[in-house]
Amino acid sequence: MWLSEILDRHCQQRGDAPAVVEGDRSLTWLELRGAAHSIAAYLSEHGVRHGDRVAVYSRNRLEVIASYFALAHLGAPFVPVNHAMSPTEFADAAERMEIRHVMGEQRPVEKLGLAEDRTTVFDSEEFQKLLVAGRTPPPLAATMDDPLAVLLTSGTTGAPKGVLQTSGALRQMTLSWLAQARVDDSVRLLNLNSLSHGSITATLHYVAAGATLHVMREFQPRAVLRQITERGITHIWMVPQMLRFVMMAVGKDTKVPNTLREIMFGASPMSPELLRDARHAFGCGFRNIYGMTEAGGTFCTWLSDASTEKDGSIPLESSGRSVPGIRVEIHDEQNRPLPVGEIGEVCVLAAGRMSHYVGNAAETSRTIIDDWVRTGDLGWMDASGYIHLKDRKKDVIKRGGQNVFPAEIENAIAGFDGVADAAVIGVPDDVWGEVPLAFVVVEEGATFSSDALLVFLHGRLSSYKLPKEARTVSEIPRNPAGKILRRVLAEQVGPAL
Known part of the structure; x- marks a missing residue:
């Protein structure tokens, strides 16, 4: 309806x-x-x-x-x-x-x-x-109460689950997003993310406002640049890895003629270097989108533009703060809110959340507790309400009683010259129980040394966070949303390590 x-x-x-x-x-x-x-x-x-x-x-x-x-x-x-x-x-x-x-x-x-x-x-x-x-x-x-869609989750840890969303829930999330993003019918949105998972909800927010939706059957960086320069695109949505490929097509220190107002990104963090280079090339605002299909879509965001860049008012390493009409808190294992600065699970209270997982009542009851959606993401909230993610709860590496967050290591690796992409998983260790193992994709033509990377990380990470090894691979397995498939990497390692 x-x-x-x-x-x-x-x-x-x-x-x-x-x-x-x-x-x-x-x-x-x-x-x-x-x-x-x-x-x-x-x-x-x-x-x-x-x-x-x-x-x-x-x-x-x-x-x-x-x-x-x-x-x-x-x-x-x-x-x-x-x-x-x-x-x-x-x-x-x-x-x-x-x-x-x-x-x-x-x-x-x-x-x-x-x-x-x-x-x-x-x-x-x-x-x-x-x-x-x-x-x-x-x-x-x-009717508004009827199921509108069954959205398959990203399946990063196993078979995808089916998230049932009603028309009424989508409307609630749409109104919240439009109040935040101030979208109107002058927007021309190029969505490079798949319309086959939860990104369709965000896409429909813009369609509801009258925006023109541009789609492409294949992601090709040079074709994306032509769309931007020839079609009057005002907003573009992609994952950071896509933007990295686009920037490789742009070339170093090049400025691209465009009508962009915002480049939106999500699913994984964007390195400061990539953000800096893309800001120079396109000169527009950048919007971080943090959401979850089960929570109804996007629930946190920040927008960094020329004004906020000057005063440094937005912590760019954060995932943003809650949009209007949605409550976000950090909870402990008993679903109790934690004080500012303490690490716990990101939990969301939103009228637009899912009804349930199709055919999976047990998982539904674990995910929705007292109407709060437990996202499975670990993080902390600062005094201004910004969420700072540490990692997925299921991905945390337990090294000798210390929690090690793969995303923190991946962000550090991204700052090393010659690294195009990186992922970290935990592998068994006789002494520590579990230790980090890094996988690195090297930029074309770059010289890379695993030993040099480990030396580089020594000055940036605590000793217990340092990877046991850094292996080079041709690509990092990711799902259509751009999230790392750590289970696939674990299967590649097997019992040999």
């Missing part, structure tokens, strides 16, 4: 303005509503009913957005799936999420081997005609 209201408002007020742009293709608000209505009519005729969960299995493209609006009209919760998910992984998720129908691109959908009546392929001639068919949809079936 919330998405239908969004479309109706924009069609009423600015129907001929661009809503979604993908390369040379685009849909105005009137065209987007027409496409969504036609898709809803088609899906209804093919057996999709109110309450049926429908997977959308695709790269970022305008058909994805149109399909989300169509499914919302039917009251059929959409389940975004990353196009890189293997058929085996998809089969497991589909069974647990009780998927009734699959929409998406031809290649990933065909690999599933499903019956034809259970699939809808974007690339088919029949579907492409739907985008301009102008068909009348069935009556609006959704």
